[in-house]
Amino acid sequence: MSSCDTCVVRNRAICAGLDNQEIAALNVMGRRRAVAAGEPLIWEDDDSLLVANVIDGVLKLVTSTEDGREQIVGVAYPSDFIGRPFGQTSRASVVALTDARVCVFARNDFDRFAREHPELEHKLLERTLAELDRTRSWMMLLGRKTAPEKIATFLLEMSERLDDTGCTPKVGAARRFSLPFSRQQVADVLGLTIETVSRQFTKLKNDGVIELPSRREVEIIDRGALVSIAG
Amino acid sequence: MSSCDTCVVRNRAICAGLDNQEIAALNVMGRRRAVAAGEPLIWEDDDSLLVANVIDGVLKLVTSTEDGREQIVGVAYPSDFIGRPFGQTSRASVVALTDARVCVFARNDFDRFAREHPELEHKLLERTLAELDRTRSWMMLLGRKTAPEKIATFLLEMSERLDDTGCTPKVGAARRFSLPFSRQQVADVLGLTIETVSRQFTKLKNDGVIELPSRREVEIIDRGALVSIAG
DNA sequence: GTTCAGCCTTGACCAAGGTCAAATCGGTTT
DNA sequence: AAACCGATTTGACCTTGGTCAAGGCTGAAC
Numbered sequence A, B: 001m002s003s004c005d006t007c008v009v010r011n012r013a014i015c016a017g018l019d020n021q022e023i024a025a026l027n028v029m030g031r032r033r034a035v036a037a038g039e040p041l042i043w044e045d046d047d048s049l050l051v052a053n054v055i056d057g058v059l060k061l062v063t064s065t066e067d068g069r070e071q072i073v074g075v076a077y078p079s080d081f082i083g084r085p086f087g088q089t090s091r092a093s094v095v096a097l098t099d100a101r102v103c104v105f106a107r108n109d110f111d112r113f114a115r116e117h118p119e120l121e122h123k124l125l126e127r128t129l130a131e132l133d134r135t136r137s138w139m140m141l142l143g144r145k146t147a148p149e150k151i152a153t154f155l156l157e158m159s160e161r162l163d164d165t166g167c168t169p170k171v172g173a174a175r176r177f178s179l180p181f182s183r184q185q186v187a188d189v190l191g192l193t194i195e196t197v198s199r200q201f202t203k204l205k206n207d208g209v210i211e212l213p214s215r216r217e218v219e220i221i222d223r224g225a226l227v228s229i230a231g
Numbered sequence C: 001g002t003t004c005a006g007c008c009t010t011g012a013c014c015a016a017g018g019t020c021a022a023a024t025c026g027g028t029t030t
Numbered sequence D: 001a002a003a004c005c006g007a008t009t010t011g012a013c014c015t016t017g018g019t020c021a022a023g024g025c026t027g028a029a030c
Helices: A020-029 A107-116 A118-144 A147-161 A183-190 A194-206 A223-230 B020-029 B107-116 B118-144 B147-161 B183-190 B194-206 B223-230
Strands: A031-035 A040-042 A050-056 A059-064 A070-076 A093-096 A100-106 A176-178 A217-220 B031-035 B040-042 B050-056 B059-064 B070-076 B093-096 B100-106 B176-178 B217-220
Touching (some): A040 A050, A050 A107, A059 B118, A118 B059, B020 B100, B070 B118, B107 B118
Antiparallel strands (some): A031 A100, A040 A093, A050 A100
């Protein structure tokens, strides 16, 4: 029995829709790997040697300047695809934010397999197009939104992606969730400093819009206010 | 004789590599269209009804907030593909910056054709992955770079994309070029205001890094300085 | 239970870049 | 040549968010 048979993201990842024979072939090429929180999986500007599906956990895609400034350019959740197929180098590092499990493939093998399986390439294309849409709307946030707008938008997006109630499949947005990000990482997503993030969080709490039961925990009290701040 | 036969981007656009029969089929589906400078081709949040290849000219992809702030999230040059295949809505408007010619397809027809021609989908995937890389490095610029760094990075990118010397195929970066952007549009690309853009241009001129022979014209005098400012 | 280290919050201050207003420039029309 | 108009530049001023420097929490280790 292949590990794909027991894969929890089997029907949501790009593997969905492949027939048994194809899954078997993929299964031979790939292997599961655990990545501890904080551990990198792919390095910026390195040769692109591997690609992967996220099984569980959350990972960040990050680019840095020489003088150490960081910008998180993407976040990968379970069933997301990471890495740069059909290209020589990766232009972002991939680092686990939480303990994560991924299903990794050598890029060469994956590229070859993908070219032979149009259905897989199609899935990858759809995912890449959706990611491009999401990335572009994040550009609007980075270029044109104020700090309060950025924070509100971020919290709303998180509440759609995460859910602490254990309710699966998710029904809309979560009221309460646990951030996979430290304050610094929130700052790196939004193009702000850690102090500004902290001050905006505190302000939302004081205004009764959110509760902060612990450092990573967020509870949305007044979603309407958040939507209106997000602009 | 099909218009593809005389198409100047025939070997660079996603049509490259298709056989004669495929080109003939595409040719039946598509039609050429002129878009005047300033004229929109696709509207944000509209149903995604068409996709296109750029034949010549430059177009911007732009998203706006309700209160009128704009962010240019992409720029399309000849041979680039625009529009949102395999999706119900477009998340950015596409507007011509210069007079442009495009080769448009009804999205439905294009989607169907693409699914039947894996080689075409592969080309589209490669292009989309490259665009995602470019978009992500622009996120770093928007989130983490200062105004002088943004302007310098922008001018260097423009000098690689544009060339007034008429030298084709291009040999490296142009020393002198004509911006397809107004000052306001430069501001909308970089997440700045028109005044800041103007001041930074003037400063670079006063420092002897660039010349500004006319409003749209730029000549790079000291590329090294520009690279060092870009960081 | 104490200690410790790392993360987070808060305050005082500062500067980059935004805002508002006016002047200037470059083309075009008359 | 004069008038005009939109785009750009420039100047004065101000706000947002960054910087720097203490403190305060919190959870893990002992």
